[in-house]
Amino acid sequence: MSLHSIPAPVSAPHTTTANTVSRVMATVMLALAPATLFGFWLYGWPAIYLWVITVASAMLGEAFCLRLMQRPATPILMDGSAALTGWLLALSLPPWAPWWIGVLGGLFATVLSKQVFGGLGQNLFNPAMVARVALLISFPVQMTSWVGPLPLDAVTAPGPLAGLLITFKGMPPGLDAMTSASLLGFAKTEMSRGIDLLQSLTQAPALSWIGSRPGSLGETAGWLIAAGGVAMMALRVITWHIPVAMLLGIAVPAAILHAIDPAHYMSATTHVFSGGVLLGAFFIATDYVTSPNTPRGQLIFGAGCGLLTWVIRTWAGYPEGVAFAVLLMNSLTPIIDSYVKPRIYGRDRKGTALEPVK
Amino acid sequence: MGLIERFFKEPRWGVHPDDHKRPAADAPLRMLPPPARLYMPLHQHVGGAARPIVLVGQKVLKGELLADAQGNISAPIHAPVSGTISAIGEVTAPHPSGLGFAAITIDNDFAGRWIETDPVSDPFALAPEEIARRTGKAGVVGLGGATFPAAIKFALGKRLQVGTLIVNGGECEPYLSSDDRIMRDHADQVIDGARIVMHAIGAREALVGIEDNKPEAIAAMRIAAAPFPEVKIRPVPARYPMGSDKQLIQTLTGKEVPADARAAEVGVLVHNVSTCAAVHKAIRLGQPLVERIVTLNGGAVKTPGNLFVPLGTLVDELLDFVGRVATPARLILGGPMMGTPLLHGRIPLVKGASGILAFDAQEALIPAAGPCIRCGSCTRACPMGLLPIEMAAHIRAGDLDGAVGFHLSDCISCGCCAYVCPSHIPLVQYFSHAKGELMTKERAKLRSEATRRLAEARVERVERETREKAAAAARRKAERDAAKAKTAAAALATTPVTQVEGEIA
Numbered sequence: 063m064s065l066h067s068i069p070a071p072v073s074a075p076h077t078t079t080a081n082t083v084s085r086v087m088a089t090v091m092l093a094l095a096p097a098t099l100f101g102f103w104l105y106g107w108p109a110i111y112l113w114v115i116t117v118a119s120a121m122l123g124e125a126f127c128l129r130l131m132q133r134p135a136t137p138i139l140m141d142g143s144a145a146l147t148g149w150l151l152a153l154s155l156p157p158w159a160p161w162w163i164g165v166l167g168g169l170f171a172t173v174l175s176k177q178v179f180g181g182l183g184q185n186l187f188n189p190a191m192v193a194r195v196a197l198l199i200s201f202p203v204q205m206t207s208w209v210g211p212l213p214l215d216a217v218t219a220p221g222p223l224a225g226l227l228i229t230f231k232g233m234p235p236g237l238d239a240m241t242s243a244s245l246l247g248f249a250k251t252e253m254s255r256g257i258d259l260l261q262s263l264t265q266a267p268a269l270s271w272i273g274s275r276p277g278s279l280g281e282t283a284g285w286l287i288a289a290g291g292v293a294m295m296a297l298r299v300i301t302w303h304i305p306v307a308m309l310l311g312i313a314v315p316a317a318i319l320h321a322i323d324p325a326h327y328m329s330a331t332t333h334v335f336s337g338g339v340l341l342g343a344f345f346i347a348t349d350y351v352t353s354p355n356t357p358r359g360q361l362i363f364g365a366g367c368g369l370l371t372w373v374i375r376t377w378a379g380y381p382e383g384v385a386f387a388v389l390l391m392n393s394l395t396p397i398i399d400s401y402v403k404p405r406i407y408g409r410d411r412k413g414t415a416l417e418p419v420k
Numbered sequence: 421m422g423l424i425e426r427f428f429k430e431p432r433w434g435v436h437p438d439d440h441k442r443p444a445a446d447a448p449l450r451m452l453p454p455p456a457r458l459y460m461p462l463h464q465h466v467g468g469a470a471r472p473i474v475l476v477g478q479k480v481l482k483g484e485l486l487a488d489a490q491g492n493i494s495a496p497i498h499a500p501v502s503g504t505i506s507a508i509g510e511v512t513a514p515h516p517s518g519l520g521f522a523a524i525t526i527d528n529d530f531a532g533r534w535i536e537t538d539p540v541s542d543p544f545a546l547a548p549e550e551i552a553r554r555t556g557k558a559g560v561v562g563l564g565g566a567t568f569p570a571a572i573k574f575a576l577g578k579r580l581q582v583g584t585l586i587v588n589g590g591e592c593e594p595y596l597s598s599d600d601r602i603m604r605d606h607a608d609q610v611i612d613g614a615r616i617v618m619h620a621i622g623a624r625e626a627l628v629g630i631e632d633n634k635p636e637a638i639a640a641m642r643i644a645a646a647p648f649p650e651v652k653i654r655p656v657p658a659r660y661p662m663g664s665d666k667q668l669i670q671t672l673t674g675k676e677v678p679a680d681a682r683a684a685e686v687g688v689l690v691h692n693v694s695t696c697a698a699v700h701k702a703i704r705l706g707q708p709l710v711e712r713i714v715t716l717n718g719g720a721v722k723t724p725g726n727l728f729v730p731l732g733t734l735v736d737e738l739l740d741f742v743g744r745v746a747t748p749a750r751l752i753l754g755g756p757m758m759g760t761p762l763l764h765g766r767i768p769l770v771k772g773a774s775g776i777l778a779f780d781a782q783e784a785l786i787p788a789a790g791p792c793i794r795c796g797s798c799t800r801a802c803p804m805g806l807l808p809i810e811m812a813a814h815i816r817a818g819d820l821d822g823a824v825g826f827h828l829s830d831c832i833s834c835g836c837c838a839y840v841c842p843s844h845i846p847l848v849q850y851f852s853h854a855k856g857e858l859m860t861k862e863r864a865k866l867r868s869e870a871t872r873r874l875a876e877a878r879v880e881r882v883e884r885e886t887r888e889k890a891a892a893a894a895r896r897k898a899e900r901d902a903a904k905a906k907t908a909a910a911a912l913a914t915t916p917v918t919q920v921e922g923e924i925a
Contacts, residue, residue, distance in 0.1 A: 077757070082844075407679075
C-alpha cells in the first residue's frame, strides 16, 4: 500500500498538550466561582445584575473591536479572556453600583486597555485594573459607596424586581442609609480629621472572618478567594511566587510599623483582609500577560505590588491602593523580564560558559 | 520522604507527556521475516557517507562489508542478509524533504548465511585501542538516534580520561520502547557491552540511568548487573527529555556540561543501552551492526510492539507485518517529540531508527496556533533554562541576531516548549528555522570570505608578478647595462693596449 496521499507533514513535535487557553481561563473562572456565588448570596440581586452587565459589556466591547478589525469574533470570544476580565472587574466594584458603572467599566476594560494594544497577550496593563482605576477617578462617589451585606434570604433584601430597580434607577431612599465607607476609607477619613486608629477602629465596620461587612464581592469573601487561589496553584495554573511575595510585601512592613506605632499604622491582618489584597494577590497580579515570566521576576513583582499597596494606603490620598500598585508594577514588567532571566544550563547567571569540572 | 523528594529532587525542567508506551512495550519481541529486497543507505550516521566496495551482481554473505568508512568521521555499512547486489542507486531518504540518497540494493537469497566472524572470548585482554578498532569496523553508531560513530567517542573518552560511563536507558520519548525491550530481553548483552565500553575508555564505573516508568527493565538490569559492583543501575524520574545527554548527566552525577563543551570534558561519556548491546555483539560475536529492535506504534497500527528487523527493510513492509487499522495520517521516524516525519513508507530503515510511528487522524491533529498569553509554561519547561517566548518573538520579527543574544545556540530542539504551549505556538519550529537560516548565513559568510581571500590573493599575486616582472626587467636591464659597461670597459681597456701594441708594433 502506498502512502503518497499523505499531505506535506509538519515538523516535530508531533504531539501537544491537552491544555488550551480556554481551559486556563475556565479554570480561573471555576476558582472564582465559590467567592462569587457567596457574594451573590451576601449582596443579593443588584450584585447579580451588576455582574451580568459587567461581563456582558466586556464581551460586547471585545466583539465590537474584533468586528471593526474584520476578525472572526466568536472563536476569540470563546477563549474566555474577555469574560474573565469582566468578571474580575465586577468583583472589584461596589456590589450595588448603578448599571452604567458596569457598562463603562466592561467596555473600558476590553476596548481601551486590551484590544487597542492588539488583543489577548499584547496589553501592558491589567485590563480589569485599568477599568477600575478609570471608574474610581471619574466617579469617586459611586465607586466608594459600599452597601452592607443583606443576604438573599433576609427579609429586607430586595427581590429580583426591586434589585433591578436598584441597579437601573438607583438606590431607594430607605436603603440609602445602609451605604457606608469601607474600613480602609473610614479609617483614612477619621485619620485626616485627627482621630487616630485606636479610637476610630472601635467604630469602624468590623473585620469579619466570614465576610459580613461592606465591601466588593471579591473583598468580603476573602477566604473563598484565597481557597480559589490555592486551588489554582494545586492545578498548576499559577505558581506560588506572586501571591506569597505580594502578601509578604504588604504584611511585613505593616506588621513592623504597627508594632512600633499602633495608633497610626494598621495591623498586617487588617491590611491583608481589607480591600482587594487577596483578590489582587491570587487573581489580579498573577495575570500571565502583565506579570513577569521567571520565578525570581515574579517574586520581585509580587513584593512590589504588596509594598506599593501598603505605601499608597498608608501615606497617599486614596484609602485603597491595590489597583494602582498592580498598574505601577505592570509598567515595570518588561524591565524586570529583561533583567531577571533564568540561568541557562552550562552557563552562569551572566551567560558565560561554566568552567569544566571533572 | 516522598513529598520532600517531589519538591526538592524532582527536576523542574521538562514535560510529562502521556507516554503511550504500553501495551507495545509489553508485547513480546517479534522477528520480522527478512524481506525479499533490502536497501542499505550509505549514509546512516553522522559524518561522511560510506564508500561502496561491491559491484552490481556480486554475491554477498550476511555481515559482509558493502561500503567502507570514508573520512575522519564515518562508519562502514554491512549486508543485512545474504544475497545478490542488484543495484547501487538512489532511494528516498528518511528526511522531511523526501529527497533521495545513495543506497545499495540487495536481493535476499533467504539462505541467511553469515560471513566468517572473529569472536573474542576475553575482550578485557584486548587493548582498548583494539576494542575501538573492532567496534568501528563493525559499523556501530549511537543507536539512541544521534548515530555518532561509537569508536570515535571511545577514542575521545580515552584521550580525556573519562572516569564515568553513563549508559542511557532513559528512553523518554513517548510511544518508543525498543530500549525498554532490549533491557528486558537482553540485559546481559547490555551489561556486558557496557563493561566492554568501560574497558575501551578506561572508565572506573558505569551508571545506568533508566526512567522509573520501566520497572521490568530496571529489575532485569539489576539481576544482570548484580555480579559487577562497578555497574550501577540508577532509576531516574520519568520526565521528558531525561534521555538527553546533558539532562541525564546532571540527574545522575550532579555535573553540568559547560556550554560549548563536550560531556567528556567533565569526565563522563554517554552511550545508549542499544549501542552497548551492539558493542557486545561486535566484540564477543564479531558481528557487525546489521539488525536492530524497532518499535512499531501509534493509533494506526493494528498490533503495536517491537520487532527485530534487518536494517534496510522498507517502512511499508514493517507496517504490512504489524497491520494497519486505518491509513496512517502521519508517519514518523523516531518519537513524537523529536522524530522526523516521513513522506511515505518506501523508505528504508536506518541504524538510528528506534521506532516507526503511524498516527491516526486524531493523534496527528495539532490545533491551530493562537496568540501568546505569556503564561510562561515554555520557560518553565525548557530543560536548558532558555526563554522560548523571547527567542520566538525575535525570530518572528526577523531579528535572528536578537535570538542569538538569548543563546539560541544552547537550544537542544527537544520540543518541550512547543509541546507545553496552551496556544500551540510552534516554538521549537521557529528555533529550527532560525538555526537553519543562521547556518546558511554562516556558510554564505564563509564562502564570501573564501571568495574575498581568493580575490585578494589574486590581486596580490598579480601585483607581485608585475613587481617581479618589473624587478626582473630592471635587473636584466642593469645586467645588460653592466655587461655593456663591462664590454665597453674591456674594449676601452684592450683598445689602448692594442693601440699601445699597435704603437709598439
